[in-house]
Structures are given as C-alpha cells and as structure tokens.
Amino acid sequence: xxxxxxxxxxxxxxxxxxxxxxxxxxxxxxxxxxxxxxxxxxxxxxxxxxxxxxxxxxxxxxxxxxxxxxxxxxxxxxxxxxxxxxxxxxxxxxxxxxxxxxxxxxxxxxxxxxxxxxxxxxxxxx
Amino acid sequence: xxxxxxxxxxxxxxxxxxxxxxxxxxxxxxxxxxxxxxxxxxxxxxxxxxxxxxxxxxxxxxxxxxxxxxxxxxxxxxxxxxxxxxxxxxxxxxxxxxxxxxxxxxxxxxxxxxxxxxxxxxxxxxxxxxxxxxxxxxxxxxxxxxxxxxxxxxxxxxxxxxxxxxxxxxxxxxxxxxxxxxxxxxxxxxxxxxxxxxxxxxxxxxxxxxxxxxxxxxxxxxxxxxxxxxxxxxxxxxxxxxxxxxxxxxxxxxxxxxxxxxxxxxxxxxxxxxxxxxxxxxxxxx
Numbered sequence: 001x002x003x004x005x006x007x008x009x010x011x012x013x014x015x016x017x018x019x020x021x022x023x024x025x026x027x028x029x030x031x032x033x034x035x036x037x038x039x040x041x042x043x044x045x046x047x048x049x050x051x052x053x054x055x056x057x058x059x060x061x062x063x064x065x066x067x068x069x070x071x072x073x074x075x076x077x078x079x080x081x082x083x084x085x086x087x088x089x090x091x092x093x094x095x096x097x098x099x100x101x102x103x104x105x106x107x108x109x110x111x112x113x114x115x116x117x118x119x120x121x122x123x124x125x126x
Numbered sequence: 127x128x129x130x131x132x133x134x135x136x137x138x139x140x141x142x143x144x145x146x147x148x149x150x151x152x153x154x155x156x157x158x159x160x161x162x163x164x165x166x167x168x169x170x171x172x173x174x175x176x177x178x179x180x181x182x183x184x185x186x187x188x189x190x191x192x193x194x195x196x197x198x199x200x201x202x203x204x205x206x207x208x209x210x211x212x213x214x215x216x217x218x219x220x221x222x223x224x225x226x227x228x229x230x231x232x233x234x235x236x237x238x239x240x241x242x243x244x245x246x247x248x249x250x251x252x253x254x255x256x257x258x259x260x261x262x263x264x265x266x267x268x269x270x271x272x273x274x275x276x277x278x279x280x281x282x283x284x285x286x287x288x289x290x291x292x293x294x295x296x297x298x299x300x301x302x303x304x305x306x307x308x309x310x311x312x313x314x315x316x317x318x319x320x321x322x323x324x325x326x327x328x329x330x331x332x333x334x335x336x337x338x339x340x341x342x343x344x345x346x347x348x349x350x351x352x353x354x355x356x357x358x359x360x361x362x363x364x365x366x367x368x369x370x371x372x373x374x375x376x377x378x379x380x381x382x383x384x385x386x387x388x389x390x391x392x393x394x395x396x397x398x399x400x401x402x403x404x405x406x407x408x409x410x411x412x
Contacts, residue, residue, distance in 0.1 A: 013351070015378050019358035026365050059347045086354045087347040091339075108354035111361045 004031035008051035012060040039063040058085040140167035169268035173257040236260040352382040
C-alpha cells in the first residue's frame with residue numbers, strides 16, 4: 001500500500017480550504033491535513049510540518065503563490081506543490097512550468113475526480 | 127629684305143610673348159592690361175581701339191599713350207564705328223578732329239590718319255580702329271599682325287565670358303543643391319517626427335494591451351473565485367450533515383453570491399471607464 005500522505009493547504013479563503021479538506025478526506029488522498037489562510041505562516045511552519053505535498057492558491061494578498069514558490073526555492077525546500085487556482089488564464093499555467101517542484105496545475109472547483117487523477121499521477125510518478 | 131626679315135622675327139617674338147602672357151589672363155580688366163603692355167611691340171600706333179559686341183553686351187578698350195580706357199555701353203560707340211557696323215567697309219582717312227572722343231583730343235597728331243576695320247566672328251562683331259600720324263606711321267603690312275592680335279583678344283575674351291557664365295551657372299546650381307539639401311532635411315525631420323508619432327502610438331497600444339491583459343487576468347480570478355466556492359460547496363454537499371448544510375453551506379453560498387455580484391458591478395464599471403479613456407485619447411489626437 002501507499003504510504004499515507006501529509007498535505008498542507010494554503011489559500012487565503014477559509015472556505016476554499018474547507019472544501020478541499022472535505023474532498024481530500026472523502027477520496028482518502030491523505031491522512032493528515034494542515035490548512036493555512038496566511039501564506040507567511042505556512043512558510044514559517046513548512047520546515048516543521050514537513051508536508052509531502054502543498055496545495056497552493058495563486059491570488060493571495062501580501063504573499064501570492066509565486067512569491068510563496070520563490071521563497072521555497074530560496075530556502076531550498078523542494079516539497080511538491082500543486083497549484084490550485086480559480087484563474088483560467090493560460091499565462092499563469094505557462095508561468096508555473098518555470099517551477100520544477102510544481103507537479104500539477106488544477107483549476108477550481110476541485111472535485112473527487114480531479115483529486116483521484118492527482119492521486120494516480122503521483123502514484124505513477126513515484 | 128634683311129630688314130623686313132628682322133622686323134618680322136622681332137614682331138613674331140613679341141607676339142609669342144603676348145600669347146604667353148594671355149594664358150594667365152582671367153578677367154576682362156587683366157585682358158586690357160596685358161594687351162596694353164604688349165601692344166607697342168607689335169605695331170606702331172598713336173591710339174588703338176577695339177570694340178567687341180555680342181547679342182546683349184558691349185566691351186572695348188582704347189589704348190593710347192600707355193593708358194587704357196575701358197568701354198562697356200552703347201553710348202561709347204563712336205559715329206565712324208556705327209558706320210563700320212552698318213557697312214563693314216574698312217577705311218583709312220585723315221582724322222576729323224570732332225570725330226574723336228575727348229580723351230584722344232590731346233594727341234597732337236601730325237597729319238593724323240584714322241584706320242577702321244570691321245571683323246566678324248560667329249558670336250561677336252568687332253570694330254577695330256587705329257590712329258597714326260607722320261611721326262608714328264602704321265603700315266599696311268602691319269595689318270596681318272593686327273588681325274592676329276584681334277583674333278587672340280577675341281578668343282580670350284570669349285573664354286573669359288564663358289567661364290564667368292559657367293561660374294554663374296555653378297553658383298545657381300550650388301544654390302539649387304543647397305535648396306534640395308534643405309528640403310531633404312525638412313523631409314527627414316518630418317519623417318522622424320512621423321516615426322516618433324508611430325513609436326509613441328505603438329507604445330501606447332502596447333501599454334493598453336498590457337492593461338487589458340492584466341484586467342482579463344484579474345477578472346479571470348476575481349470573477350471565478352467566489353463562484354468556485356459555491357461550486358466547491360455543491361461538490362462536497364453530499365458529505366455534509368444537515369446542521370453543516372444549514373449553518374455553514376447556505377450562509378457561505380450567500381456570502382459568495384453577494385461577493386460575485388459586487389465584483390460583476392465593479393468589472394462592468396472598470397471596463398466602461400477604460401473605454402472612455404480610450405475614446406477621449408483618440409478624440410484628442412485629431
């Protein structure tokens with residue numbers, strides 16, 4: 001069996017984290033979920049939490065998703081990141097390809113199927 | 127025989143010197159001076175006068191007692207010259223005192239004789255006249271050398287006139303070239319101005335496009351974000367119990383829907399403002 005995952009959710013919208021948490025639970029994607037509405041707090045905790053994967057929103061005040069990724073790179077933290085955004089703009093998707101630790105680019109709303117595909121994707125990759 | 131030969135040789139040498147000096151002549155004044163300097167070595171005379179006429183100008187010199195009198199208008203044509211121009215007949219006759227201009231009246235001639243010739247060239251008509259007297263006799267045999275002199279003066283005179291005409295045309299040409307250069311610079315200035323307008327306009331368009339792109343990106347997120355919350359909630363609704371549905375889901379859907387409404391209004395307003403700015407700018411350009 002797969003080893004159980006630990007997921008970190010970073011989204012300034014509390015409700016978005018709530019929804020994604022539910023979906024992760026019902027798809028049995030991970031056993032351990034920590035959620036943050038303040039990206040700066042998530043950055044401070046990421047070394048201690050050691051999540052296997054981070055669900056990252058792009059449009060956030062003060063520290064947006066890109067700054068968050070830059071910060072991870074500066075700290076040589078290569079935790080896998082899944083971008084979860086409400087933007088359908090292709091510019092963001094292209095930009096995401098510049099970050100090697102970004103393993104997927106998902107457009108909200110997530111549903112069971114998107115989570116399950118991600119699960120499969122990660123399984124075949126590892 | 128010997129004497130004639132010697133005279134011929136001396137005259138020939140004098141004429142060679144004269145021809146050599148002519149080479150350096152580059153003005154009507156200098157032509158008079160050089161002729162005056164050499165004339166006395168070529169033949170005998172008390173006064174020598176040459177008048178050159180073309181379509182629209184008159185030039186001439188009178189040489190007497192080492193002095194030069196220059197002539198350049200029709201009032202300087204003497205009565206016997208008018209007759210020569212009309213009849214073309216050469217003559218030699220005793221001087222009538224009143225037929226001479228004032229500056230020749232002091233010559234104190236002894237049985238003075240006035241000689242006159244008319245010579246025609248393609249571009250010029252020439253009147254040549256000469257005064258001699260008992261003391262300074264002009265010989266018929268000297269008329270050959272006199273004709274050679276007139277030939278030389280005339281061709282040099284023609285050369286000077288042509289080169290002056292050329293100089294004048296060159297100046298006109300230079301003026302024209304300067305004008306063309308000026309116009310070219312004006313055209314270049316207009317072109318570069320046009321280029322600037324195009325550059326500014328292009329930059330403006332690029333800025334506008336960038337703004338539109340930013341707006342589209344922002345709208346893509348801002349508009350969809352509350353919507354994705356509503357859709358996400360519906361997605362997980364099956365897994366919520368009744369109290370969660372009532373206490374969490376419904377209020378959240380309401381909040382999200384209201385946010386969505388506010389954002390819609392804002393986007394419409396923004397687009398209208400952007401369009402107004404564009405219209406005003408375009409209007410201001412004309």
